[in-house]
Amino acid sequence: TWTMANVVEEQVERIREQVGEGRALCALSGGVDSAVAAALVQRAIGDRLTCVYVDHGLMREGETEQIERDFVAVTGVDLRVVDARDQFLGALAGVADPEEKRKIIGREFIRVFEQAALDVVGDAKEHGDTVDFLVQGTLYPDVVESGGGSGTANIKSHHNVGGLPEDLQFTLVEPLRTLFKDEVREVGLQLGLPEAMVWRQPFPGPGLGIRIVGEVTQERLYVLRKADAIVRAELTAAKLDREIWQCPVVLLADVRSVGVQGDGRTYGHPVVLRPVSSEDAMTADWTRLPYDVLARISTRITNEVEEINRVTLDVTSKPPGTIEWE
Numbered sequence: 445t446w447t448m449a450n451v452v453e454e455q456v457e458r459i460r461e462q463v464g465e466g467r468a469l470c471a472l473s474g475g476v477d478s479a480v481a482a483a484l485v486q487r488a489i490g491d492r493l494t495c496v497y498v499d500h501g502l503m504r505e506g507e508t509e510q511i512e513r514d515f516v517a518v519t520g521v522d523l524r525v526v527d528a529r530d531q532f533l534g535a536l537a538g539v540a541d542p543e544e545k546r547k548i549i550g551r552e553f554i555r556v557f558e559q560a561a562l563d564v565v566g567d568a569k570e571h572g573d574t575v576d577f578l579v580q581g582t583l584y585p586d587v588v589e590s591g592g593g594s595g596t597a598n599i600k601s602h603h604n605v606g607g608l609p610e611d612l613q614f615t616l617v618e619p620l621r622t623l624f625k626d627e628v629r630e631v632g633l634q635l636g637l638p639e640a641m642v643w644r645q646p647f648p649g650p651g652l653g654i655r656i657v658g659e660v661t662q663e664r665l666y667v668l669r670k671a672d673a674i675v676r677a678e679l680t681a682a683k684l685d686r687e688i689w690q691c692p693v694v695l696l697a698d699v700r701s702v703g704v705q706g707d708g709r710t711y712g713h714p715v716v717l718r719p720v721s722s723e724d725a726m727t728a729d730w731t732r733l734p735y736d737v738l739a740r741i742s743t744r745i746t747n748e749v750e751e752i753n754r755v756t757l758d759v760t761s762k763p764p765g766t767i768e769w770e
């Protein structure tokens with residue numbers, strides 16, 4: 445029978461055949477696909493795989509630690525974390541335009557990853573070795589989509605690892621090419637990855653950078669991270685994680701409104717909850733979250749996050765709204 449245990453064994457065998465005695469590199473994004481792909485390749489070739497994680501400072505609470513600590517503990521993978529937080533914040537300073545933010549984050553990401561890749565290749569060379577393979581978490585639907593070529597309009601410039609320069613030529617290792625998302629999750633569980641990682645909802649490459657409407661600053665990231673952590677905790681507590689596609693939390697950083705708390709006037713910022721139901725993110729409907737869950741989220745955020753004095757709900761479908769606000 446075709447079980448996920450068979451899939452793991454089969455893929456491990458295929459990776460060993462493809463890579464032989466070679467070395468491979470993998471960029472971890474914090475997402476399910478790259479994590480599962482890396483874990484599979486690690487199982488196949490051990491420390492001849494090096495993973496690189498670019499910490500751009502735009503991740504949600506606990507996500508970087510999840511990779512640095514939990515993922516490494518489970519897989520034993522050789523991981524290099526590049527702390528590029530200052531570089532990204534610096535590059536984003538003064539920028540409020542969504543497309544410009546996306547382009548800057550994409551560009552800095554390629555820069556940092558490229559340098560990290562060159563370092564890994566250089567270190568290998570010192571030991572008389574080469575790095576010939578790049579691991580990518582391409583899924584079956586991605587393969588079909590890029591082969592279909594129906595030519596969709598570019599609404600937002602999506603950010604993924606790609607476009608490495610000519611002098612960094614790798615052969616791709618794509619162990620998830622035949623799998624659908626739910627199968628990838630099964631494989632992840634099979635490999636012992638943490639549930640929180642395996643069931644992580646889609647999160648955009650540019651991270652919280654496109655969930656702050658306005659300029660991205662350290663202080664604003666801190667505020668949004670706290671609000672987002674509350675939303676995720678409450679959705680998990682209400683067992684809604686697998687019901688909803690994703691729930692972006694958006695900080696309207698340039699908007700202020702008057703409120704009252706205790707016996708004092710407040711003049712804080714609103715956050716927007718954007719829970720959506722979807723099959724493939726191409727279209728989406730806003731999720732009718734239970735009122736009591738919304739109430740708990742609202743109370744907790746306004747009590748626990750000083751800078752936020754209003755919680756609002758986005759009730760727009762896609763189209764006409766996109767899922768993310770930027």
Ligand code: XMP
Nearest residue numbers: 601602603646647648649650725766767768
């Ligand atoms: P939109 O906002 O276009 O989002 O309705 C559709 C889905 O894509 C995710 N998203 C991204 N994913 N890189 C990604 O890997 C990106 O730059 C990016 N922008 C949006 C979004 O979270 C939603 O699931």
